[in-house]
Amino acid sequence: MNRLSKLIVSAAIAGLMSSAALAADTIKIAFVDPLSGPFAATGAQGLAQYKFAADELVNKQGGVLDGQMFEIVPFDNKISAKESLIQLQVAIDQGIRFIVQGNSSGVANAITDAVKKHNKRNPDKQVLFLNYSAVDPALTNEKCNFWHFRFDANADIKMDALTDIMAQDPDIKKVYLIGQDYSFGKAVASAAVKMLGEKRPDIEIVGNELHPIGKVKDFTPYARKIVASDADAMITGNWGSDMVGLGKAVIEAGYKNPIYTYYAATDGITKTFGEDGKGSLRLVGEGQLNPPVSDRAIAYTKAYKEKNPDLDIGQPRIANVMEMLARAINDAGSATDMVAVANALEGMEHDSIWGTKVKMRAEDHQAIQDVHILAHTDDGVTFDFDNSGYGLVAENTVKMASADIPTTCKMDRP
């Protein structure tokens, strides 16, 4: 062995030892989401926001308990449920006790089942599942369990807030529903039909259709139908290229009324719509970036953009996840007793950096918070998306949306 390789080996050993020493002082959080494949862009955005939130909101404030730091450890699940379970096991084997995941409700369903089973079998090594984006209502209803917490508003809450706002607008008399032909698209459509029917029985659903997901090359024929139907508003749960294709075709065909969406922002979508989307494109969601709610929010967003100039805060709730977890650990006085941490998180009321209160409802572990109707525009945009000058500005707010929405959750508590 020559000198150089000796040096490298000893450096490597030293590195290993120091990281082991560091590990003793950090609380690891496993980030299980796609970091390769077609949804890698979304996963990478989430990871950057977690790393920043952990540093800025927890570590720089002195960490939790007696100075322990948060560390985000990424695991690539390739957005497959099967791969997620493997990665979950790897994370647990590394001694990680907190799991965050958000992209795809299918994955979230698999993880919540696996976590429940694991915690039953390993009461000394229990883990918590913090779901920050998967919006399938089932996760906090029939499939709910004590170890799962959802920080995003679920699909029903978003639709509830959206239909509340739409019901106040007397000009809306005809609504067109269109979505991708799979479980989420169908869930959005059926929730819209049900809630509009309850709140404004006079509104006519002039179209309710599903198109093949990811297969439509040109949305123009669909756009013609929407224009011909004289709809005053349309609602779609489309995402990705289906969202861009549909939105652009409808606007080009001469449609001028609101397009209510769930996912028409960031990842290039805001930039692609640009001027065309102004005036019609709306998004229902939590987290208000514009107008900024406080100096603290401004400082946080600015610092994030400085560190990640090409990325956006597309999921503001991630800041809530980090802050609320830190508080729960401090309240519980332990980062290893998951029952205590979960009990501390249950029912917690938190003042979010984004100006809303977030209440983690105890009976189903669903976060209740302000839900906004955000308009795609370049007027009054302090923080844009895709560096395009365009961003989302809060137009309407439903305070603590669906705080009384019923749940079918019957939780088994340890």
Place this chain on the structure above:
Amino acid sequence: MSLIIVNLLDGLVTGLLLFMLCSGLTLIFSMMGVLNFAHASFYMLGAYFAYQISTYLGFWVGLLVAPFVVGLAGALVERYGLRRVHKYGHVPELIFTFGLALLIEELVQFIWGKSQMAYEQPPALDFTAFAIAGNAFPAYKMFMIFIAMGIFLLLLYILTRTRIGMIIQAALSYPHTVQNLGHNVPLIFMGVFGVGTALAGLAGVIAGPALGTFPGMAFQLGSIVFVTIVIGGLGSLWGALFASLLIGWLQTFAASYNIRFADIFEFFGFTPPVDMANSALRDLWTLTVPQIGPILPYLLMVAVLVIRPQGLFGRRET
């Protein structure tokens, strides 16, 4: 009635766009016997190159330069890739183009990322040309129609009225004889491959702003292009045009009218099952025409292959 005219125009745009892809592919296929799986990838490259150029020099420069660059890339692929694989037979050629398609898709994601690109139509064409009963018809779509028509007429002229065209046509059917007459057939192959991919690139340049510029755009069009040339008949320019327009209109009209299968069945005197929720035929009864729109071209292809295997305008057995 007015909606039918609008749909006819929309279908024309879709069909002509398809034609620009198919015209190159059908020539390449009939000349070299190679199914170029990477053809739609060159279409995607056209859109991305044009987007990149347009960020510096504007749309019009991109329109002129990008197809040329794509054609050059295509010619190089033929000269240094396909030609070397050619001597091992058709299967290796097929695998080569398939690998190339995957490679181009990964390369595009590596360079430009996985997000949508903000590739916009030029401001000069960003207005409504006319409107029929509230349905706006964008000027950009008129522009697409004119470009595609121009390409068709130009190709038709070159192939049927010029000396180069005659040599190409001869090389399509009798490559050895043409070679024996002293023509450089490999050069013709390279030229046709280059022009074919350039046409695909041009289609990408003008389709990018209308249909979106993203890494999945090649995959989305890939299979339908093959269906079109099989229906039209291999090597036939008229066939490619006819089949493209047919598929364009078929897809547009299928997506435009929410005709329910239940209505069609009832028209023919069938009665719906009483207990729909538990009926084995529930899926069939609840279908609508827009839902089956995407498979109609494939059904048409099967029908054409059964009735007329050489395609609608094809002249030889395949």
